[in-house]
Amino acid sequence: MSITTKHGTTSAEPAAATPPRRSPRRGGVRRTRFGYLAVFLGPWTLGFLVLTAGPLLASVYLSLTDFNLLGNPTFIGAENYVQMFTADPRFFTSLGVTAMYVVVSVPLQLLLALGLALLLNQGVRGLSYYRALYYLPSLIGGSVAIGILWRTVFGYQGSVNQVLRLLGFEDLPNWVNNPTWSIWTLIALNVWTFGSPMIIFLAGLRQIPAELYEQAQIDGAGAVARFLKITLPMLTPLIFFNVILQTINAFQAFTPAHVISNGTGGPADSTMFYTLYLYIEGFTRYNMGYASALGCILLALIGILTLLNFLFSRYWVFYND
């Protein structure tokens, strides 16, 4: 480097650069941070590997075997899958029953949840009590006790029929033992557990900026217009979330069908949920290889539906950012 002054130009060699002083603790800081990362993520990682990924991979392998729980698995390739799609009518029956359950109960449940959330968002006195009360079915709805209670309530001499008889209805069916009506008792049970999505909707309603409504009112928008143009669009992320969550839950429903049908999926396979059929194949018929294949198909089905939901969400989910 040269420096020009009134006295001329001189080259000024920069002073020899002092090598940067390396912090003796930099490598140690990195190791410490990694250590904390490992410690805090470790339990989850271990749990994921041992309790989720490991069994999942084992199940995929078992789906390619003939395994009766008692002996060792024997590799048979895709034979279980071939049988499933070509020689097992009950597979399609269980898919149909489950699909109907999902398609009907999830929208009904979310509609009820949203409706009640809107009501509770009106500034009701005792909101916390109502919130807890409506949330309670979500906690107990999947329990064996509720399943037994449901079977009694909807039985031939159950409370539902007793009330209907008082109202003058005659020739009433045994709702849980009638192949036409039994699935609807399960749908009703799932709809009854609306509390969980309701809480989420209620929280979402509280997040909507009040000034949007004020501006809309100033512009002359009525209640319906405000709901359709402000509330619904602002809630779409939560609706999307609830649709995903409740759809997955509905596909995995097992206890109500098992308890109400006494583990048979009856009457006449009308409550043969996919998970119940998987259970029967695995633990009653000792066809664990085939049951594993059913499990893999369920995983793929839920995965595909979730992916489709995400793909189509761009067309209807509004994110405020």
Add this chain to the structure above:
Amino acid sequence: MYGPQGRRLTTPMSRRGVLGLGGGAALAGMLAACSGNSASGGGDDEIGGTVRFAWWGNAQRQEVYTQFAQAFSEQEPEVTVQVEPAEYSAYLDRIAVQAGGRDLPDVFWLPANQVTSYAANDVLLDVETLPSGVLDLSAIPADQVDSWRIDGVLNALVYSQYSPAIQIDTTALSDVGIDGVPDDESWDWDDFMALAQEYADAAGDGNWGIATQASFYQHAHMWIRQQGAEVFDQEGNIGFDEAVLADWYQFWQDGIDAGAVMPPEITAGQTQWTQTNHQTALYMVQLNQFADNAGFSQGHDLQLAKYPVAPSAGEDYQFHYYTRIPISAVTENAATAGAFVDYMLNDPSGAEMVGLASGIPVNPDVVDAIRDLGDETDLKIIEMQDRIDQQPMRLRPEPPPAGADWQSLIEDTADNIFNGGQPIGDAVAAGMADLQRQLDRG
């Protein structure tokens, strides 16, 4: 913590120490959870340690067998019996999982339909490999013990046996003016349904002679044998044709249509005597259930009768069902497990503590001791079994491994017919095709 002169007396735990302590605790917990589970203690030939015992039954049976099992510890103070009871369907699910995890209890009850499946996969111990003197079967006739072998191996001893019979609520019958029990040495199925009809007509609306028991596989089994067939033949093939099974369901359909049989839409699968006894008078019973039913019947007098007989039936249609009591092949203390089984089969205290809770004990000395106790209900059961045993009994092959779930054929077909409205012929054909598929799968 600081002492005099500000000296530190204890060193506060560092973050590393806290994390290490937590990790150590987690590791200890994991190791405890994954630790061994079967009989511990005792050597190969020594009696001692812990033995796990599992069985199924209602609350009363769980209680009596828990007491009976714990009494073994009083006889053998160095042995601890760890009891694992469960209700029947939960029990079946649990042993399936335990079998898959190679974690079967040391000694456990096994339904007869499952025994060939378990035996074929070498999960049952050959009791003839037990140390000498541990297990004494001398009180049981040798040919009877031989008949328990599965493919020549004695790996599933029989703990108790029982036959199907007919239970009649004579109090309910006499309340509506029907006196006397039919002659059960000569009545047939028409006589049986006529009695049911008579009760239904006399008792009026809301009462029927019997609940629909078309889904009860043990009684369908009796029907099949009376037609000269068998569920499975010696080679493990289906031993009856569709017409035989279709007739069984037609019998019940005719009774429902006539008003003698409680319709399925009313029973809704709850067809046990304890659920229908206040509306019906007859019941197809297994003799091991009779004591419970008698205790549940609010003072009504229940009598036992032999099965009605189809006109074409031969003499040898009667049979026993077994409750088997194998020892797990993975037990770590075979001698102790064998000693416990010996106690279960031979100890005279079983007569008083357990009685006929699970059927007729296979040891005649225990049966005689029960007889001497003089309980009226027990005497009825023993007397009926004695009468049944006087008849010749042709062999009843245990179901092949792939046919262990044949009872689903009976239950699902009944469900499809009486709840699903499917024609009997179609439902039977579909059910048997499904069973054949399972057999073909092997």
